[in-house]
Amino acid sequence: MGELKVLLVDDEYLIRNLMKMRIDWGKQGMTIIGEASNAVEALQFVDEHKPDIIFTDIYMPSIDGIEFSERVLKRYPDIKIVVVTGHDEFEYARKSIKLGITDFILKPIHASELLHVTDKLRQIINEERTRGQELEKLKEELKQNFPYLKEKFLYHWLNGTLLREEIHEKAAYFGVPLGVGAEALQIAAIEISPASTKQTEEQLILLRMECAKKIEAFFRENPLVIIFTDTRNQIILVHQNPDANLAAAYEVLITNLTESGGCTVSVGIGQKHENIEEANLGYQEACRALYYQAFIGKNQVICFEDIIENGNQQYQSNATLLHQLQFCLSVGSAEQVVEVLREIFSMSFSSVSQFRLAAMDVFRECQRAAIEQQIEDEPHFNETLISILTADHLPELTGALKSYVLNVAMAIYSKKQTKEGNLISQVKEYLKNNISNPEMGLASTAAAFFVSPGHLGRLMKKETGQTFVEYLTNIRMKKAETLLKRTDLKGYEIGEQVGITDPHYFSILFKKNLGRSMNEYRSSRNDV
Structure with a gap:
């Protein structure tokens, strides 16, 4: 923010001069750009130079300071006006606050009070201009996002989330x-x-x-x-x-x-x-x-x-149940899929056409789940389409649809099982190849395969019957046992090769898992 422009208005030259001399205006970030001895002269100056701040006396010939301030603020509401008044004019001056005048100063004018007022004015103007700049940025962002916001309104309207008054109000705005x-x-x-x-x-x-x-x-x-x-x-x-x-x-x-x-x-x-x-x-x-x-x-x-037999009959999708169905399909849970399907079709249908509409909703969710899970050969696709089109009674249609949904769920489950099995096979190979790394753990291994530690931990337990730590410890101890059998490496050297660098901890872990200390194990080997 540059220097603020100040106008002094007072019919007494000495008062104006006193105000100029009382403080260092430059240090306050302000410069006095003009003076006026009466309101008429001051109004003309304001129109030409647009000052940021005006200090004005109350009693002046022709037009007093209050009326002058009212005229200025009507034209330029952003200008800050400070009324200079004596003690006997105080109550009169205080009424001027209602007009929007920022502050007032009592005569005689003291430097400390003038500094206090100018500090306050600079802060107010700085905050207003900062808010103004932020508001302009927001307006520009609004302008750029206007097409998106308009489509968002239309989408909410057509999804039934707006009240009548909101629809009209937003429609007018957009x-x-x-x-x-x-x-x-x-x-x-x-x-x-x-x-x-x-x-x-x-x-x-x-x-x-x-x-x-x-x-x-x-x-x-x-x-x-x-x-x-x-x-x-x-x-x-x-x-x-x-x-x-x-x-x-x-x-x-x-x-x-x-x-x-x-x-x-x-x-x-x-x-x-x-x-x-x-x-x-x-x-x-x-x-x-x-x-x-x-x-x-x-x-x-x-x-x-x-596509409906009776134009007066209305069918509405149950979005919550369809969302549940899609979720159950995506995780391959056949049992839950059947339960959700039962809920979807527990409502009363007045015609086969209504049932077909509900079947199409289910069919769409199955297709969506199959696409998301990358099931390339969607099972029984054509047969289900034909059943929906040709079935003359509900039991026939229900059976065909249930069979189709179960096949999709099982296809997704089978693919997930294969994918999870392949992942664990890769993890096992990774652990085997990096067994000497003492920093290897669940978090680092999960990061290497771009999965969450919790997910990897659950899969390890499911596929191996052991926790990740148990499995890793087990293969380290098997490797240590092999090294003890086939080499003459010292205990701490074996520990380093299997990723356990603390010799004491390695000795404890070895004995806990194999039932004997390393010396006992080696001695028994020599006895043989």
């Missing part, structure tokens, strides 16, 4: 057009996929960006269409006051997007809802309809009402 008076809406979800599987991640991102621009251009004439991308990389469109030709419009859009042959496009459309609080239902319906492409193929418009 410039999202919400129709006033007519709030009926219908939501579409679009999935863009490359026509070729050989595209890089960058090419896929560019493809989606190109398609998003074409979609925006397609609906540009309709100001009440909200477009954004959700966390699944689906392009979501919220149509307000939708017309009956919405599905037909998307048929045309698919043709436009796929005419180059570089991508496939699938569109899911939810049912029409009458108010903005039901947007989450429309979003869920659009996503479930979109998922139905697995049954009918790509480049299709799928309306949610077409």
Whole structure:
């Protein structure tokens, strides 16, 4: 912060001069840039030079200090004003604080009081400017993050986490057009996929960006269409006051997007809802309809009402149970998977179509778990799809789905077992090759294999029946026993070769594990 600019306003020259001489203004980080003998002159000076601080007398001709201060603060609220007053004017001056005047000084003016006030002013201005700079930085960050925050609001809205007032308030802030008076809406979800599987991640991102621009251009004439991308990389469109030709419009859009042959496009459309609080239902319906492409193929418009037998029947996913199912699958727990599956289907279904929607939710979680665990040949994939599409009664569908879920869980469990077994085999080899390292322990070994010590410890116990320390001690003692049999190395030398550098501790450990001291062991060998 540079020097602060000070203006002195008083109709008495001696008072102004006294204030200039009382303190070293430069040491206070201030410089007096001007003086004025009356308020009119001072107002003109303020407009031209914008001082940081003004010291003003109360009683001046024409316009007094209080009115002068009020005019200045109205135009320049950041200027700090200090009123200079006598004891008889004190009560009058104190009222000026309500106007926003920073402080006042009593006459006669003492250097100590003036220094106290200037220190206070410098601190106030410095804090305000620091806050101002921080606020500008925050505003710049807000500007940069505005598109992300806008999409975050839209995502929360469509997931049903906002109240009606919050939706309108945030929509106004982010410039999202919400129709006033007519709030009926219908939501579409679009999935863009490359026509070729050989595209890089960058090419896929560019493809989606190109398609998003074409979609925006397609609906540009309709100001009440909200477009954004959700966390699944689906392009979501919220149509307000939708017309009956919405599905037909998307048929045309698919043709436009796929005419180059570089991508496939699938569109899911939810049912029409009458108010903005039901947007989450429309979003869920659009996503479930979109998922139905697995049954009918790509480049299709799928309306949610077409995949249920009764358009008035509503089905809502149980996110908590689906999350539990996905977790149980990921750890390969077949028993828990069956229990969660039983809970999911314990609700009453009014039709096979509703059950199929629930089955698709489960099917999706199985696919997600298989992908995350890198199960390349997902078991019974096609058979389960056919069962979901063709089953005429619930027991048949339930049996097929349960069999499929169990197969996925067991495939994941089998892979994890193989992976864990391979890891322990590698750890055993590592311990064998580094047995002479006295620093080797659970933490360092876990770090070498990029796993947590707790996880490695549990796997060692599971695979060997011993704790890590027990296993390591055991192989060290076996190595020591071999060296005693085959070499004439001294005890401390053997200890060093098996990673135990303290001879006393090594002797105790050897006797504890083999039942004899090293001398006794060696003597018995010689006797033989």
